[in-house]
Amino acid sequence: MRRVLLLAVLTILLAACAGPGASDAPPPAHDPPTAFGPSSGSVLRSSTGVLPGSYGSRPELPVALDGTTVWLAESGGLTRADSTGAAAAVGLPPGRWVDGAPLPVPGAGLVLAASSSVVPGSGTRPPGLAVELLAVPRVQAGDPVPGVAWTAAAPLPWSADPKSVRTRVVGVAAAGDGARVAVLTASTSTRRGTVAVDLGSRRVLWAADGVLAGAVLDGRTTQGEPVPGATLPGEPLAVGAAIPPGGGAGYSPSEVVGLDVLTGARRTVTDQGSTALSVHRAGPSTVTVAGRRPTSAKAFLTVYDAGGGVRNEVDLGTASAPPECRWDEAATAVCSGSNRAFALDAPTGAQLWSLPAGGRVAPAVSGAWHGAVYGTTVNGPVVVDARTGLDRNPAPGAAPVVVNAYLGVGPGTGLLSGVVLTPATG
Template identity: 35%
Template sequence: MMAVLALAGCGASGGAGSKDAGSEGETGAGPSATPSEEMRAVKAPKRFSTDEAIVLPESAGAGNVAIAGVQHPLPIALHKGVAYIARPDGLEIAGGYFRSDPVLITPEREPLSRLDDLGPLVGGNTARRPVVTEYGGKTLALAALVGRVPGSGTTKGHDALELMAADTSQGTKAWSVEIPLAEGHYSVEEGQSEVVGHSGRVVVVMGHGQLFGVDLDSRRKVWAAPGDFQEGAVLVGGTVVGLRTEKGGSDREVVGIDPATGEQRWLLPGVAAERLSAAGPKTVLVKGYVADTPDDGALLVDAVSGDRVRQFPEDTAADGTCAYDGLSTTVCTDADRVAAYDAATGEQRWALPDEAGTRAAPEVTLVREGLVYGTTAENGPVVVDATTGEDAETQPGIAPYVSDGYVGIAPAEEDNAVTAYRVRS
């Protein structure tokens, strides 16, 4: 079996693979390699080994990493040390814990853009992070892209969204679903696509500003939400929360949608939203223009009911980029400020820089399992406790952008190549 998929000591089996898995997910016989050492996992790692580094394929950083910096989240999902990298023209699987040849899973249709078409600038990659989820006794890596369906005779061609599923135990394409796309909204980037999340039997996907539900049993589209949506919908508290463009206008309204049926559950009144993010197991943070209030501070909203939980003061860290740590804390960054809030109530727990001016705010790369990873200009990588704000580790080795407890993913210092580093216990 291939080293990329051989998960010795973790109860998972490897599968044959080749560098290019075709449209049906078929692969040739790959080299046989069984790791001689057991894999080690740490639920909330604080240290990473820089001695055992594996450079990931170019796709891991193309259009997202440059000398000037990193645009994240990177289009990478991890499962037991294996990296699943979304590309505008496929899904690439590469070993992060053990070295191996990558596997490329390709779509049924000609993709609108290819990895080779991306320029050197940050921001040109339309691929978004895959979703790794369990269903039907299998662990699947789900990725989406947009392809072109050619016309024939008097029938015009059209774009189509393809949802691809890779079987993580085999490293092969398990199946794919094709969804025809209508002409996208003028504000939607060509090729825009993403997997929003999985709930019950349904996977929610988006392409060219259109939101769909796909049944995992029948592997067919079961609903299409009316209207045009901005990229960045989230699935929180059993509800899809999205930003829908108002009819006849450019403002975006916040709506809650049933992931099983696609029906609207609630509409947040009096808000012209700019962006949103998951804030907790049942809450989302919404930033935008808020009517009938003295300021436009971000709103913490109950994803199940659509009720407002708290409005933050204007010009705070909550106005920036926020991430949920998976336990009880939401961490927000804006300019040179970082603040942490209770995920359920929005109450602030700590903020950096501190009032005494003795501690700096890190540039946050990842929030996960009660920890905040980042870097400071003076001292490099650091790990901060998400609940207390105290330093949890001052010599972590790297500041990961993605981690699964087996490896952490970060650009290498010398050349910015996206690299996997094993965790240290």
């Protein structure tokens, strides 16, 4: 009996010596993960998981990963969850409606979210609409739930029910003399706008009505040597589609514009008259622009540098549906559509591989991160190498939409299963 008691005391002492944070250590990191274990929890339980994108037609989740912490927009609110799905709501000012994925900004110690809200009317002036940046302290799951540290709102020259407005933080760029600028968008079926906010001064720098930004570019080459013939401005740009007010994104003659992040001035204009335009970041200083030409129903895909110079015109064959592309946050842009998947080198836009080919089928791409492409085929989930197109794992256990070194996030298998969290295991 004494021996049992002694062992129990030693166990307690050893646990105490391990320190209070020993059990909170993060799991092993896998960069990138190519295998996932069984689901550890779920979020967005009232959703089928894959939601319409804020621009183009690429499915998106209103979810961001920050280590093992999950930030998400749900039912107009902002929520923080851990890897089991245990969630806590962030208190928001009254009348705010958050829609798109939050954006953790480690360098600023913040998590940013975009919301819409009503601007009260006065006298003969009717109520209006505003898009607002919400800044929340970046704290991990397990710490006290933060509140909103500050906000910056820009009135829009059009009205809508805030619940019908899609909002999104597109990105953050370093500009000028150390300024850090966030770019956010608001859109409905017929209107759209883009706003820039200085995170230091907490003020709105400019608002561009009729422009739906899809990417924020560094404005300079940050990987490898400069590409011959490339035109690179000194300051970062917000690149997006300029669509006439009242027009739908799918059929109205539009153009792609690059706006100076500090001033909102137009620096580049391309693809005038094209329709169904979507803009996605392809690398630190490149974008993909997909759409249809004004004189043809044929789809096109062009890779541009930050100065509006063409890096590559991708051959889409006879496809009439423009593909959707995503950057893997490393060196590759992965595109899919019309039963085809292919990859482009981020700095040059050169095509690296394309499927189907050689008796292999194209995966339905769900996500891409750090050199890995996640998707599904008739055989189930698969992980493909972003640079070679070869299978890295034919049975990874999941096909996440959002992924980092610790977790994958993607739709569950059942209609009401919501969005599941799957831990990275290899």
